[in-house]
Amino acid sequence: MKGRRRNRNVSSRTGIFDPEDVKRVKHSTVGVWDLYEEKPQVLGFQFPGSSRLEHYLEMSRSLPYVWRMMKDISRVKNCWFLLTLYIAVELGSAVLPAASLWYSGQLLHIVQTAVDTRTVDTNLLMRISFGRIGCAIVIRLLSFAKSAISYPLIARLKQHYSVHLFHARARLDLPTFEDHAVQRQLEAASASSRGGIAWDTFSMVSSAVMSAVQIITQLSVLMAILREQLDGPLLAAIGLSHSVFEWLFSTKFLSLDSQVWAATTRNQDYIKMQGMKRLVSNPKHRKEFVACNLEEFCTKQFKEFTDRVGDKAGDFMEVLREQRFRDKFSVVSLMKEPWRALPQIVFTLRAVQYPSSIPVSLASLNLIQQTTDSFGFTVFRFISQFGSIADQLATVRKLYDIVTIPNRIQDGTVPFPEDTQKVKAGILIEFRNVSFRYPGTDAYAIRNVSFKLSSGQLCVIVGSNGSGKSTILKLIVRLYDVDEGEILIDGLDIRTLKLADLRRTVSVLFQDYTHFPLSIRDNIALGDPSDSVSDEHVRLAAKLGGAEEFIEKLPEGFDAYLERPVNDYYSGLPEGTRKLFGRPVDFGAVRFAGGISGQNDVELSGGQMQRLAVARSFMRSIVSEDSAVGLLLFDEPSASLDPTAEHDLFARLRELRGNKTMVFSSHRFGNLTRHADLILYMNDSTIVEAGTHDVLLKRQGEYARIWNLQAQAFLP
Known part of the structure; x- marks a missing residue:
């Protein structure tokens, strides 16, 4: 069971x-969950708001990375033009609300004049009215323009940084990539969103800046309007104070108070309940579930667990959200509704005192309430945005930090080989008292191993599983x-x-080989990662590996995918539809909103999969005309x-193999050992x-002894 979930924003501390x-x-306790939150501490002591201050202090460390990101964006085709255009639209969108507010104030002034003089300047009224309507139209047009500009901009930025992220992963060696801390770092830098990290950062910063512009322009216009209205400043202050109440009440329960937190559940009933859910839902358990007649027992157990857990059960984030959004009694919540009615009460009292000014006062009240609500929302949005910017800039730093993660396998400086033709005649290998333990383990995978294999010789390493055979091959290619x-x-x-030179001279097939989520042709062709690979080379490698015959029988042949990386989606198909886009329809696939996701993968037997792996190893070592391979490594190739x-x-x-040096590992003593120049029998x-x-x-x-045991299995 996944009893814990980690916060998406991993702390860099x-x-x-x-x-x-x-x-x-x-x-603290949240339902069945125990929540642990780090108390905010800055400069060695704690004070209110220190966790947010710590966010702001992190910004200074992230600014150089933001500058680097801007330089990278400048190299993306037409990005600067689109960014400039987007900023211009944003700026217009930020200023126009203040212009709309000014026109509204002018309309109010016209009403005031009409009440005082019983006359209306028709020309002025028309200009102001058309100006107000024009502002509304332009705001809408700018919204469309913003959407139209952002679409290609987002696509180009995502494409640019997809290359950046791909390179960051591709450059890592095996022990570094296997490190859980590195995986978490990669995950934090690859946080998925609609626009990606670069766009999120740009849009967030620009939005915050435009919010500041909007605040300044609206405030200047609002102050000018309030000075001309009776009790305007008082009504505006009351309206803003109500917005403050709303903000304080909502932000108190919206998020966790600290950067670092963890949650777990120790409630065994809830844990078993979730385990039962997975047992009955996962298809891989269905065979044993049905055969063992578990339906009645598991249903009874599940009901008992749910009864004991009661209403405290639930996913952590779901329970936390419910608890923190729940309307709780407090002085702030008690005063919230009466305070909302206070402007109307003030207005009524003034209307009684000055009845002749009721039309103007009513219009003033409506304008002031709308304006202060909008202004308060803009201010608090800016505060929220500014706090989020610190987190977003830290994400930019993570995005660039991943390309500087140091590899644990340090590259050498000596070119190899000096003579390419000589290496084709085989490579000499010598182990001198070699011992090795896999990272994170104390047990030796191999201990004090020594042997020498001359150029062009065939070596077979035999022994039981776990004796260290595969480890020797991994060390030869410096994994x-x-x-x-x-x-x-x-x-x-x-x-x-x-x-790179060493691995260019070695062709290796590991026991735990994998097949890439690419076509069969590409799976084989990647054995020789070069642009000169042809279909004839691929077919020859498949033939040598014994895979050509079954590949030709597949519906899509060499273009078939073992694991299609992009699924088909379909919905509402007639029951008689068995093929779509040339592939079988999988009505048992996982449903999504509005349709079904079809996997359409090709299923091969273990032997067929292994033949594909062998074909890939033949691709560079034997088929390629420009091959510089002098060493062939095969780890259990016939398992x-x-x-x-x-x-x-x-x-x-x-x-x-010609004159190439060849090393096999196997637990089966077959015909191959008879021809070996050197046999290494390993144990423990x-x-x-x-x-x-x-x-x-x-x-x-x-x-x-082992040879004779295996030989007896074939004797009558």
């Missing part, structure tokens, strides 16, 4: 958040660095070689193949025996 630290952490000892490639320390396919694969590998992370097949059989050690 260092240190540790300890829920048990009562001096720094406040605990990880050794903890102890050293690895030599053609006599050079592997850590001194340029990583999912039947005996016939395994025999054919090994026969092709021996035939096609160390090399127990080393030698050729004949030599190891004569020793009558562990290798010979």
